[in-house]
Structure formats: C-alpha cells, structure tokens
Amino acid sequence: MPVLMFCSKCGGPKKLSEYVLSQYVTKAPHIYCDLCDSTNLVTEELRQYAFQVRENDNW
Numbered sequence: 001m002p003v004l005m006f007c008s009k010c011g012g013p014k015k016l017s018e019y020v021l022s023q024y025v026t027k028a029p030h031i032y033c034d035l036c037d038s039t040n041l042v043t044e045e046l047r048q049y050a051f052q053v054r055e056n057d058n059w
C-alpha cells in the first residue's frame with residue numbers, strides 16, 4: 001500500500017505510491033519534498049518496506 005511521508009523541514013505530507021517505493025525508494029538515498037524541495041533521508045525502515053513492495057509486486 002502507499003506510504004505517507006512527512007517532510008522533516010516543512011511537515012508537508014508526501015504520498016509515496018507503490019511504484020515510487022519499488023522504483024525509486026529502493027535506490028535513492030533521499031526523497032525530495034514537493035512543497036519546499038528539501039531532502040528527506042530515506043530511513044532504513046522505509047527502504048526495507050520498499051524492497052518488500054518490489055518483491056511482492058514483481059514490477
């Protein structure tokens with residue numbers, strides 16, 4: 001399922017679709033906020049979840 005992430009700088013929500021999780025979050029060290037363009041570190045927990053999504057869905 002999609003994940004809702006909150007920006008560490010402005011607190012704005014960003015929805016990460018399963019596609020974004022499997023294609024981007026598994027590789028990228030940061031996620032950019034849509035509102036303030038600051039970088040948010042991809043946590044280990046989020047990355048693990050992204051790998052699970054990718055395995056389950058066989059993109």
Ligand SMILES: [Zn+2]
Nearest residue numbers: 007010033036
């Ligand atoms: Zn932000």
